[in-house]
Amino acid sequence: MLLTITTTHKPATDLGYLLHKSPFRVHSFEQVFGKAHVFYPETANERCTAALLLEIDPIGLVRDRRGPSGEGYALEQYVNDRPYAASSFLSVAIARTFGTAITGKSKERQELADTPLALEAQISVLPCRGGEDLLRRLFEPLGYEVTAARHPLDEKFPEWGESPYYTVGLKGTLRLSDLLTHLYVLIPVLDDDKHYWVGDAEVEKLLRHGEGWLREHPERELITNRYLKHQKRLAREALSRLIGDEEPEADEMAETRAREEEAIEKPISLADQRMGAVMAALRSSGAKRVLDLGCGEGRLLRELLKDKTFSDIVGMDVSHRALEIASQKLRLEEMPAMQKGRIRLIHGSLTYRDKRLSGFDAATVVEVIEHQDPPRLSAFERVLFEFACPRTVVVTTPNVEYNVKFETLPAGKFRHKDHRFEWTRGQFQNWAKGIAERFGYAVRFLPIGPDDASVGSPTQMGIFTRG
Numbered sequence: 250m251l252l253t254i255t256t257t258h259k260p261a262t263d264l265g266y267l268l269h270k271s272p273f274r275v276h277s278f279e280q281v282f283g284k285a286h287v288f289y290p291e292t293a294n295e296r297c298t299a300a301l302l303l304e305i306d307p308i309g310l311v312r313d314r315r316g317p318s319g320e321g322y323a324l325e326q327y328v329n330d331r332p333y334a335a336s337s338f339l340s341v342a343i344a345r346t347f348g349t350a351i352t353g354k355s356k357e358r359q360e361l362a363d364t365p366l367a368l369e370a371q372i373s374v375l376p377c378r379g380g381e382d383l384l385r386r387l388f389e390p391l392g393y394e395v396t397a398a399r400h401p402l403d404e405k406f407p408e409w410g411e412s413p414y415y416t417v418g419l420k421g422t423l424r425l426s427d428l429l430t431h432l433y434v435l436i437p438v439l440d441d442d443k444h445y446w447v448g449d450a451e452v453e454k455l456l457r458h459g460e461g462w463l464r465e466h467p468e469r470e471l472i473t474n475r476y477l478k479h480q481k482r483l484a485r486e487a488l489s490r491l492i493g494d495e496e497p498e499a500d501e502m503a504e505t506r507a508r509e510e511e512a513i514e515k516p517i518s519l520a521d522q523r524m525g526a527v528m529a530a531l532r533s534s535g536a537k538r539v540l541d542l543g544c545g546e547g548r549l550l551r552e553l554l555k556d557k558t559f560s561d562i563v564g565m566d567v568s569h570r571a572l573e574i575a576s577q578k579l580r581l582e583e584m585p586a587m588q589k590g591r592i593r594l595i596h597g598s599l600t601y602r603d604k605r606l607s608g609f610d611a612a613t614v615v616e617v618i619e620h621q622d623p624p625r626l627s628a629f630e631r632v633l634f635e636f637a638c639p640r641t642v643v644v645t646t647p648n649v650e651y652n653v654k655f656e657t658l659p660a661g662k663f664r665h666k667d668h669r670f671e672w673t674r675g676q677f678q679n680w681a682k683g684i685a686e687r688f689g690y691a692v693r694f695l696p697i698g699p700d701d702a703s704v705g706s707p708t709q710m711g712i713f714t715r716g
Contacts (some may be wrong), residue, residue, distance in 0.1 A: 250302075250303045250305070250332075250333060250334060250335050250336075250338070250339055250372075250373065250374060251300060251301070251302050251303075251372070251373040251374075252300070252301045252303075252335070252339060252343070252370065252371070252372050252373075252432070253290070253298050253299065253300045253301075253370065253371045254268075254298065254299050254300075254301075254368065254369070254370050254425075254428070255291070255296065255297065255298040255299075255368070255369040255370075255371075256296070256297055256366050256367060256368050256369075256425075257295060257296050257367050258361075258366040258367055259294060259295060260294045261292075261293060261294060261295060261296050261297035262292055262293075262294065262297050263297075263358055263361055264297045264299055264425075265289070265297075265299075266355055266357045266358040266361070267350055267355055267358060267361060267362055267425045268287070268299055268347055268350045268425070269347070269349050269350060269355075270287045270299065270346075270347075272289040272292045272297060272299070273289075273292070274288075275287070275288045276288070276346075278345065278346055280303075280338075280341070280342060280345065282305055282306065282338055282341075282444070283303065283304045283305045283306045283332075283338075284303075284304045285301060285302070285303050285304075285342045285345070285346050286300075286301070286302040286303075286304070287299065287300070287301055287302075287346055288300055288302070301339075301342060301343065301346060301347075303338060303339055303342050304332075305332035305338060306332075330376070330414075333374055334374045334375070334376050334414060334440070335372045335373075335374060335375045335376065335436050335440070336376070336436065336437060336440045336442065336444065337436070337437040337440065337442065337443040337444050337445065338444055339372075339432075339436055340432070340433045340434075340436050340437050341445075343429055343432060343433050344433060347429055350362075350425060350426060350429055351426055351429040351430055351433065351458075352426065353424060353425075353426035362424065362425065362426065363424065364424065365422045365423050365424055365624045366422065366423070366424070366425060367422055368420070368421060368422070368423060368425065368428050369418065369419065369420045370418070370419045370420075370428060370432065371416070371417065371418045371419075372416070372417045372436075373416055374400070374414050374415075374416065375414065375415050375416070375417045375436070375439060375440075376413050376414055376439060376440045376441075377397070377413055377414075377415050377417075377439050378413055378439065378440065378441040379439070379441075380413075381397045381399070381415065383439065384397055384415065384417065384439065385397075385602075386467070386468050386602075387435050387438065387439065387468055387472070388419055388431070388435070389602040389636075390466055390467055390468070390598075390600070390601030390602045390603070390628075390632075391421070391423075391431055391462060391466070391601070391628070392421050392422075392423065392600070392625075392627060392628035392631065393419045393420060393421040394419070394420040394421065395417070395418070395419060395420075396417070396418040396420075397415045397416070397417050397418075398415060398416045399411050399412070399414070399415050400412050400414045400415065400416070422627055423624070424624075427462075430458050430462075431462075433458055434455065434458050434459060434463075434472065434476060435472070437475070437476060438471075438472050438475040438476050441475050442478070443478055447477055447478040447480060447483070448483075449483070451476070451477055451478075451483065452477065452483050452486055452487045452490075455473065455476050455477065455487055456487060456490060456491065459472075459491070463491060464491050464492055465567060465597075465598035465600070465601060466598075466601060467597065467598075467601050467602075467603055469488070469491065469492075470484075470488065473487050473488055473491070519697070519698050519707055519708060520548070522697055522698050522708075523615065523616070523645055523697055523698075523708055524548060524549060524552055526645075526695065526697045526708075526710055527549060527613055527615055527643050527645065527710070528549075528552050528553075528556070530641075530643045530695075530710070530712050531553075531559070531611055531613070531641070531643065532556070532558065534610070534611050534640070534641040534712075534714070535610070536559070536609075536610035536611035536639075536640070536641055537558065537559060537560045537561065537610055538559075538560065538561040538562075538608065538609045538610045538611075539553055539559050539561070539562050539563070539609060539610065539611050539612070539613065540563050540565065540606060540609040540611070540612040540613070540637070540639065541553070541562070541563070541564045541565070541612075541613045541615070542565055542599055542606075542612055542613065542614050542617060542633070543565070543566055543567075543599060543614060543615070543616075543617035543620075544564030544565060544566050544571070544572075544575060544594070545566060545568075545571050545575070546571055546574045546575050546578055547564060547574070547575030547576075547578050547579050547594075549564075549613060549615060550562060550564045550575065550579060550592065551578070551579060553592075554579070554588065554591065554592060559591070560591060561591060561609075562591055562592045562593070563592070563593045563594075563595060563605075563609070564592070564593070564594050564595070565594075565595045565596070565597045565605075565606070566594075566596065566597075567596070567597065567598045567599070569596060572594050572596060575594060576594060579592070581594075599614075599617065599621065599629045599632060599633070600621070600625050600628040600629050600632060601628075601632065602631070602632050602636050603632070603637075606632070606633075606636070606637035607636070607637055607638075609637065609639045610639060610640055610641065611639050611640065611641040611642070611643065612633060612637065612639045612641070612642050612643070613642075613643045613644075614633070614642070614643070614644045614645070615643070615644075615645050616645055616646065616647070616708075617646075618644065618646050619646050619647060619663075619665075619668045619669060619670055619671055619672075620665075620667055620668060620669060621669060622669050623669060623670060626680075630684055630687075630688075634684055634687075634688035634690065634713070635688055638688070638715070640714065640715055641712065641713065641714050642690070642712075642713040643710065643711075643712055643713075644681070644710065644711045644712075644713070645697065645708050645709065645710045645711075646671075646672060646677060646708070646709060647663075647664055647668070647671045647672075647707065647708060647709075648671075648672070648673070648674055648677070648704070648705050648706060648707060648708060648709045649663075649671035649672060649673055650673050650674060650704040650705055651698075651701065651704050651705060651706065651707040652664065652671070653704060654701065654704065654707070672709075674694075674705050674709055677694075677709050677711065678694060678711075681694070681711040681713070684713070685713060688715075689715055690713040690714060690715045691713070691714050691715070692711050692712065692713045692714075693711070693712050694709065694710065694711055694712075695710045695712065696708075696709065696710070697709070697710050
């Protein structure tokens with residue numbers, strides 16, 4: 250089985266530093282199930298490719314009782330797809346041969362290891378037990394462009410149909426450690442099998458390698474169940490630790506910080522002015538089906554419900570607690586049936602592709618993007634503008650230039666402690682124009698709040714439209 254990883258970051262041969270394997274020789278490693286070889290088919294300054302080739306010994310697997318358990322007919326233990334198809338054997342080889350790289354550490358190039366790079370991975374034969382649809386549901390929410398070419402069962406007998414095997418390409422801009430981690434977890438998930446005993450230690454591995462991405466993945470339950478070989482006790486434990494007790498504390502902190510931001514902006518009634526500007530933009534767009542991304546406690550949803558023009562309203566947020574508060578403030582349980590039929594609240598993340606976000610006339614992203622880590626903005630951009638692609642998108646975000654006008658805000662501080670950034674007017678406009686060009690939108694900008702001649706308005710709004 251063969252895995253290749255390619256980068257076009259210059260100098261591309263720095264890939265060797267990140268993988269801790271020299272590009273100028275072949276590296277071979279003994280594995281309990283065969284041999285792993287690392288070599289570089291390409292070593293140019295503009296493009297470098299590292300290859301991991303795994304040789305499986307099927308007879309050795311049976312001899313050491315590390316292969317199939319003996320179920321089925323006896324010959325199956327010797328004749329199977331394990332030497333050729335990517336599986337948990339490849340995951341183990343990734344962890345053992347690229348062990349330091351998967352942790353994100355690099356003695357010579359730590360800054361590079363922390364930097365999102367243009368990376369491509371290709372797996373020659375990957376079992377996708379669930380088809381191409383599952384393959385895309387697993388990788389596209391993580392920001393990858395996915396290509397898949399399915400292999401027939403036998404080219405000489407096309408009437409036999411297609412096999413579950415694909416040649417898969419993954420392309421994205423991310424840290425190398427993230428790519429290796431995603432492959433490590435998701436390859437056996439797609440194969441829906443593991444060649445070794447799955448016990449409590451696998452829960453720890455999943456939580457460790459899933460840190461930072463698995464909790465918000467729309468297929469986290471499927472990933473957890475398959476990774477833990479459908480052992481219900483282990484899956485329950487993993488999911489409980491993944492999304493359980495930590496969430497209320499985080500949500501309470503988020504509520505506190507939101508109140509602090511509201512207090513800073515309250516003297517100019519900025520929240521009310523924002524709602525008015527967003528509602529005006531939606532009405533002028535002619536939208537009937539509206540998606541509010543990062544809906545929080547439902548302030549915009551409440552305004553949308555007041556206007557019967559909007560027939561289908563969906564609020565999505567990553568916080569379960571925020572959705573509970575929104576439900577209470579909107580009084581969904583007491584709402585008349587016809588009114589209740591106009592609105593839905595859903596849990597989800599802005600950085601994961603989600604089919605539920607498709608088919609809307611307009612989407613709003615009100616004071617949300619500044620809470621995203623900058624490296625993840627590209628995933629958000631694709632989720633909204635490429636996959637969901639509503640006709641109108643309304644985005645608002647703070648104008649950092651205006652912060653000097655807030656008397657209670659210390660110099661150099663953001664309005665909200667959870668803000669990852671706050672942009673100037675120029676930075677926001679450059680970002681928005683880049684999105685418009687890439688995804689086929691036009692964009693115009695409007696100020697929200699008092700417009701100062703030198704520092705602009707406190708909130709900046711971009712309205713994206715497509716024909």
